[in-house]
Amino acid sequence: KAGVTQTPRYLIKTRGQQVTLSCSPISGHRSVSWYQQTPGQGLQFLFEYFSETQRNKGNFPGRFSGRQFSNSRSEMNVSTLELGDSALYLCASRLQVLDNEQFFGPGTRLTVL
C-alpha cells in the first residue's frame, strides 16, 4: 500500500498570500489529521477530518482551515500568511477514529517571506 502523500513538498510564499496544501491518506483510511511543526512550538495539532466532517480542532486562528473530500483526500488552507506560519506541516491518516496508530506523511515545508 502506498503511504500518506503530501504535495507540494516545499513551498515559498510571501506575507499576505494564501496557500493550499494537499494530503492523500493511505487507501482505506478515513481520518486525516493536520499538524504544524516548528522549532519553537514543536508539534501542534491543527484539526482532524473524518468522513468529510471536522471532528477535532486545535487552538489555531480562523486563518487555518481545512476540508476533506469524499475520497478522504484532505486540503489545508492558510489565508493571509504571516511570517510565523513558516513551518513543516504534517498530515497523518488512520483507518478509523479512535484507532490509535496514525501514519504520517513526509510533510510540506512552508516558508513565508
Next chain:
Amino acid sequence: AQTVTQSQPEMSVQEAETVTLSCTYDTSESDYYLFWYKQPPSRQMILVIRQEAYKQQNATENRFSVNFQKAAKSFSLKISDSQLGDAAMYFCAYVNRDDKIIFGKGTRLHILP
C-alpha cells in the same frame, strides 16, 4: 489542560549501548494513551511504541521498551543495543479521552559510532 514535557532536548549514546529518553505529562484523566514517535532526518514520523494507561504492564517492541509510572505520570523510552538507524527526533505524545493528541517538544537522539 494536559501537557507533555520532554526535559532532554538532545542526547547522545554510543552504538550498541542503552539509552533512556524521559517524558512526563500532566493530566487529571485516568484513561488515556501514550505514544513514542520517531522522526528520522527524512522527516516521516513513525510510531515506535504505545501504552494504554489502564495496562500496568510496560509495552515492549523489540529493542524498544517503556517504563510507565502512572502515579508519577512518567513515560520513559528505553532503547537497547542502539543502532545508527535509531538517530532521530523522538516525540512523546499523550492522547486524551476526547481523542486529542498533545506532543512533547521532542528529544534529538545522536548515535555515536
